[in-house]
Amino acid sequence: MRTTSFLVAMLGLAACQTTESAKLLDGVKIPPLPISSPREMMGKEGKALRAALGKPALLRQESPAQVWQYLGASCVLDFFLYEEDGGQMRVTHIESRGRTGGSVRPDLCLQDVHRTRYLSANGGGQAGV
Structure with missing residues (x-):
């Protein structure tokens, strides 16, 4: 026993x-994200999304929505924001996919996005590889 x-x-x-x-x-300690799942951003304003993940690689206007796109080495994470009463844009939908197609779990894509962005900003790779 x-x-x-x-x-x-x-x-x-x-x-x-x-x-x-x-x-x-590669010997680099990656700091943790302030969120563990993209779903934590549901209902949040754009400024909260930017505070958590930084500037998107692409911000696309698709009236009445905005699509904030974040790129990982192997995936794409899209946040869809719609204007609510009072004029604030809020996250209402999230999608993730592989860079070459196929599905990717949103939480795994979030980690890939974070790792890719961190390494790019610290000389360990290219943004949007």
């Missing part, structure tokens, strides 16, 4: 170590 408890504890520590290591890429 003690051996089993020890092994379970060690596996838990190994899992924590793997999670920490995932934040390292």
Whole structure:
């Protein structure tokens, strides 16, 4: 029983170590995002989106909507904002897709976007690779 408890504890520590290591890429520690899922931006104003993710790679006007597009190395993350009463643009829809087609989970695309933008800003790659 003690051996089993020890092994379970060690596996838990190994899992924590793997999670920490995932934040390292080419020896660069990538700081965490202020959000863990794009869905957290639903209903938020554009200024909150910009505060969380920065300037979009592309801001497309599709009256009455705006599409804020963020690019990762392997995916595209789109936030659709519509004007509400009072004139504020708010996130009402989110889509994610692979850069060459296919579907990508929005939370995984968010991480890819963040990693790509961080490395680009810190000399580790190109924006919108």
